[in-house]
Amino acid sequence: MEEYKLIADHLTYSYGKGSGRERKALDDVSFVLRKGEFVGLIGHTGSGKSTLVQQLNALLKPDSGTVFFEGADIFEKDYDRKALRGKVGLVFQYPEHQLFEETVFAEVCYGPKNIGMDRKATELAAYAAIKRVGLEDEVFDQPPFDLSGGQKRRVAIASVLAMKPEILILDEPAAGLDPAGRMDLLSMIRELKEKEGITILMVSHSMEDVAEMADRLMVMDRGKLVFDDSPAKVFSHVEELEEMGLAAPEMTYILRDLKAAGFDVDPSLITLKDARDTILRCMTGEKA
Amino acid sequence: MIRDITLGQYYAADSVIHRLDPRTKLVGTLAYLIALFIFNNPYVFALAAFFLITLILLSHVPFRFILKGLKPILFLLLFTVIINMLFVKGTPLFSIWKITVTEEGVKQAVSMGGRLILLILGSNLMTLTTTPTRLTAGMEHLMRPLKLIGVPVHEIAMMMSIALRFIPILMEETDRIMKAQLARGADFESGNLFKKIRSFVPVLVPLFVSAFRRANDLAMAMEARCYHGGKGRTQYRPLRYTRRDAVAYLILILYLAAVFAAGKWLSELATPWFKEMIGYAGSVSVSMSEVY
Numbered sequence: 001m002e003e004y005k006l007i008a009d010h011l012t013y014s015y016g017k018g019s020g021r022e023r024k025a026l027d028d029v030s031f032v033l034r035k036g037e038f039v040g041l042i043g044h045t046g047s048g049k050s051t052l053v054q055q056l057n058a059l060l061k062p063d064s065g066t067v068f069f070e071g072a073d074i075f076e077k078d079y080d081r082k083a084l085r086g087k088v089g090l091v092f093q094y095p096e097h098q099l100f101e102e103t104v105f106a107e108v109c110y111g112p113k114n115i116g117m118d119r120k121a122t123e124l125a126a127y128a129a130i131k132r133v134g135l136e137d138e139v140f141d142q143p144p145f146d147l148s149g150g151q152k153r154r155v156a157i158a159s160v161l162a163m164k165p166e167i168l169i170l171d172e173p174a175a176g177l178d179p180a181g182r183m184d185l186l187s188m189i190r191e192l193k194e195k196e197g198i199t200i201l202m203v204s205h206s207m208e209d210v211a212e213m214a215d216r217l218m219v220m221d222r223g224k225l226v227f228d229d230s231p232a233k234v235f236s237h238v239e240e241l242e243e244m245g246l247a248a249p250e251m252t253y254i255l256r257d258l259k260a261a262g263f264d265v266d267p268s269l270i271t272l273k274d275a276r277d278t279i280l281r282c283m284t285g286e287k288a
Numbered sequence: 289m290i291r292d293i294t295l296g297q298y299y300a301a302d303s304v305i306h307r308l309d310p311r312t313k314l315v316g317t318l319a320y321l322i323a324l325f326i327f328n329n330p331y332v333f334a335l336a337a338f339f340l341i342t343l344i345l346l347s348h349v350p351f352r353f354i355l356k357g358l359k360p361i362l363f364l365l366l367f368t369v370i371i372n373m374l375f376v377k378g379t380p381l382f383s384i385w386k387i388t389v390t391e392e393g394v395k396q397a398v399s400m401g402g403r404l405i406l407l408i409l410g411s412n413l414m415t416l417t418t419t420p421t422r423l424t425a426g427m428e429h430l431m432r433p434l435k436l437i438g439v440p441v442h443e444i445a446m447m448m449s450i451a452l453r454f455i456p457i458l459m460e461e462t463d464r465i466m467k468a469q470l471a472r473g474a475d476f477e478s479g480n481l482f483k484k485i486r487s488f489v490p491v492l493v494p495l496f497v498s499a500f501r502r503a504n505d506l507a508m509a510m511e512a513r514c515y516h517g518g519k520g521r522t523q524y525r526p527l528r529y530t531r532r533d534a535v536a537y538l539i540l541i542l543y544l545a546a547v548f549a550a551g552k553w554l555s556e557l558a559t560p561w562f563k564e565m566i567g568y569a570g571s572v573s574v575s576m577s578e579v580y
Contacts, residue, residue, distance in 0.1 A: 059467050082473055090471040098468040100493035110490065114473030145497070159472060 005167055005199050006033040006056065006088070010065035013051055017063075025051040026062070027223040033167060033201060038193045040210030040231070041203045043220035044245040049203045050093065052220070053169050056201075057081075057088040086115035089165030093172045095156030099144040104130065104155050107144050111163040122162075129162035130155075132196075134188055150181040154188075161192075167199040168192065174209060186213065207249045211235070211270050219246070232268035251275035258282055299416045304532065305347035306417045310426025312533045316540050317414045323544055324406055327551035328399055335550055336406050339543055340413070349416050357412035358405065365404055372397035420452040429527055442518025450506070458499060465494050
């Protein structure tokens with residue numbers, strides 16, 4: 001039987017309750033995360049993505065509905081939410097803005113120390129996490145504020161990874177990075193899933209970022225979960241995606257146009273490599 | 289988490305009060321506050337309450353929004369009322385154990401409490417019906433004469449409006465940083481006071497860093513657009529008095545006249561404010577010294 005790590009059960013949330021300017025941020029959202037999955041969560045700005053992820057580790061209590069982690073209701077009164085936040089790691093948008101310690105190493109130790117690891121375990125976990133995100137030994141004793149933007153972000157991600165989360169939620173992890181930094185970071189995240197078996201939920205508004213990596217895509221629009229399917233199936237709804245202010249990856253458009261022009265192509269390809277091969281095949285003139 | 293503070297929070301609505309010139313509202317509020325403190329007299333309070341309620345009704349601001357402003361001073365209010373009740377000497381009404389409540393004490397407590405409430409609600413009405421931008425523009429105008437003695441009026445007003453503008457941003461930022469640290473297992477609630485204060489270091493450091501970054505960005509953006517202080521600066525929406533304001537000033541003068549009349553002739557209690565304040569402070573210190 002497949003194992004559900006996390007279940008979101010009919011989550012609803014509104015901002016500005018009782019001020020006359022109430023705005024629904026989440027409207028009856030339900031889904032599951034299975035062990036070892038890589039799920040992409042996509043939506044336009046203001047579609048409720050960030051609100052949703054804050055509920056998954058109990059930072060925000062939903063107005064109605066609840067979240068189950070490994071079968072237990074995380075909003076139950078006696079549930080240990082601090083321990084939960086170690087197991088469901090959440091990396092906020094621009095996480096480098098929360099750095100505060102004097103050295104990178106102390107920064108990364110903060111999380112594991114908080115959730116009650118002893119000193120030895122904390123330091124081991126911090127060391128492993130800093131290595132895991134690809135930082136060099138010489139940054140250990142540097143103040144995090146002296147690092148470059150991309151390095152700071154790695155430190156922030158390491159500080160969550162050091163708590164050894166079983167699920168890692170990343171809110172726009174590549175936002176504001178240059179293309180090279182972006183690629184590096186994304187492939188590092190993919191390795192977390194492949195080598196460590198961490199379940200990953202990655203929030204993004206860029207289809208390209210998640211299309212290749214995710215096993216499954218969830219698309220949000222104005223507080224509702226609209227699609228929850230494999231990337232290929234989600235991208236087949238190009239018109240609906242565009243209506244939500246989103247777009248399918250560039251290659252999907254090219255493949256669709258090729259098909260419309262009479263070539264024998266499958267527009268639901270999602271890896272760059274397959275798309276390239278198909279396009280090359282068309283260019284060498286194999287019209288159906 | 290900490291979003292329910294009404295500090296200069298504007299309530300958007302379209303009403304006569306909203307449309308008044310900010311200078312009118314500032315002068316009006318000031319006059320209203322001074323009038324409240326000159327007289328210690330139930331008729332004056334009744335008049336002020338009536339005046340205030342009429343204005344609130346005219347402003348279309350729901351009562352609960354205005355009452356929200358009392359929350360932060362609730363403690364001060366209770367403290368004032370209780371101190372007055374317990375320590376003012378006079379004809380005893382009743383006594384429990386060693387504490388005697390006097391007629392004068394109750395009177396004093398009600399008048400001080402009522403005054404505080406009217407004061408807060410009145411100034412609250414002004415901030416709820418005036419946007420911070422208009423408010424500082426009004427202050428800048430009213431303080432203009434001070435320029436003659438070298439006070440940098442425009443700069444002060446600009447600093448005030450920037451500070452006001454940044455309050456909600458920094459509150460949101462605090463909220464976000466607190467959540468981010470909670471996600472890293474932070475605990476802001478348990479432990480003793482010292483531990484609690486320490487637990488806020490991971491919030492305060494990033495908050496300061498971001499405040500400085502924002503300040504720097506803003507300064508740069510202003511300089512990039514050639515901001516050079518108030519000299520020769522015109523306004524996008526210059527303040528202009530209208531007929532509405534003339535009517536408002538007239539009503540204000542009538543109100544003040546009524547207050548003075550009520551204060552002078554309707555009660556023998558009329559005392560200059562300083563005499564009464566000295567008397568109040570004296571009575572508290574006397575009774576305090578008797579306690580020890």
